[in-house]
Amino acid sequence: MPHTSAAHAGLRTSALTLILAVLCVQVHDGGPLTGADVPVTSWAVGNRSAVLDHAALLVTDLGSPVATVALAVICGLALAWHRRSAIPAVLVVGTVGAATTASTALKLVVERSRPALDLQEVLETDYSFPSGHVTGTAALLGITAAILLGRRRRLVRVCGGAVVACGVVIVAATRVYLGVHWLTDVVAGAILGAVFVTVGAATYERVHPPLGAPAPSKPLPAVDRVGG
Template sequence: MALIGQSHELVADIHQGGGAALSLTVLVAGAAMCLGASLWRSLSGDHRPAKSVLVSLQSAGLAAAFVALAYQVKAGDWLTSVDPAVLGWFTEHRSAWVTGPAIAVTDAGGPVGTIVLALVIGALLSRRARSPIPALILIGTVGAAALASTVTKTVVGRARPPIASQVLLETDHSFPSGHATEAMALFVTAALILGYSWSPSRRAVLLVTAAAVVVVVSVTRLYLGEHWLSDVIGGMLLGGLAAVIGSALYSAWMGQSHGRRTGHSDAATTDTGTTDLCRSNSTMTGPAA
């Protein structure tokens, strides 16, 4: 009986290890797919509506990576075994002069702060475009990301880090980090909308700046002991997926707007040409006898 029990445990360990290896493969492949598609779009300099193939590759890559990580978190496999060590490192390296600013940043990146920022940034983008569409896309993207994060928390059901490790007590589910999800969706989408017509180098600087803000917000969640490392990585993946979809919607709207403007311009040119031609014919034939 003992031999049978050990055999079952061995088979379970092999199955668990195989699942973790497969999840890691999917995670890395998904991230590579997204990065490759993003680099392709950046180098192509395509300011027209985003090509459906590239958007599909980016979305599929991020979705696959997120699902693989969520599966590992729920299963508790070795892929998330580094989480306690990372949490312990941040807990041991806290200092009073960092804790205060970290609390301020994490408060600003909370649900209320994110809503306010989305409204303000959206209003500025809409004023610049003279249309409410950019604001609606930005706010809708952030809202959809927040909803997806809440649903995933319930499905995965991961517990928060130990209360003794937390600076700010939070007892709801942990994966993914709502702060990381919403920050990624908000700042990256806003950067993509703002830099839509910019040169590739200026867009790259803008995106790096947005990514830096997301990293700062995410690190505060680790520093304050509110999340595990895989929580914030999952939040970034989910928020990135929302940003890709939101920016694709904005690109499609810009393409339609450009098409309408071009159509009106062509129509005006045709009308002007017809009028000039009529006037020319009238001049050539002279007044009727």
């Protein structure tokens, strides 16, 4: 079973990385996959309202890199206490930290400009691709759900995955709505976060035994018999 899980995780990671690489090339070269970027951002900006502005600003603050790292520490400590092990804390913080670092590095590689300043509801001046907010949110929600629900029934895992997806979509939508990201930026952020969640979840499966699993039995020491 562990070998099968590792193989599946490797395949998922490879597939996600390949999709992300294609998206990077498309964005860098202005390929056809970026065709919806301007229309989607323009539509979102053109349909703003005071209520949506306040909601989007609140969500984007909660999904900021600083807030995400803080939440990762809190979630990691809570999981460590619940599982009586430091491994969940290390994996949650490590997954979020690695994903955030990779997002920053990828921004410097692709060097994509943000939408024009007159479209931005909040000022963002660094590179745009991928979205750091979406990357961090996907990594945090994904690895937390994987640790909490990885060995539960399929229906529970599916529901948990749906909640994670909704959270990521909400953060992604607010970043486009605020005029600070293109559609492909947030899609790439979700994919990048999923890459690190896949690796983190596979690592957890490998190093952390299921709750209630019996401890491996130790062989009884050999006893020399005297006489017969």
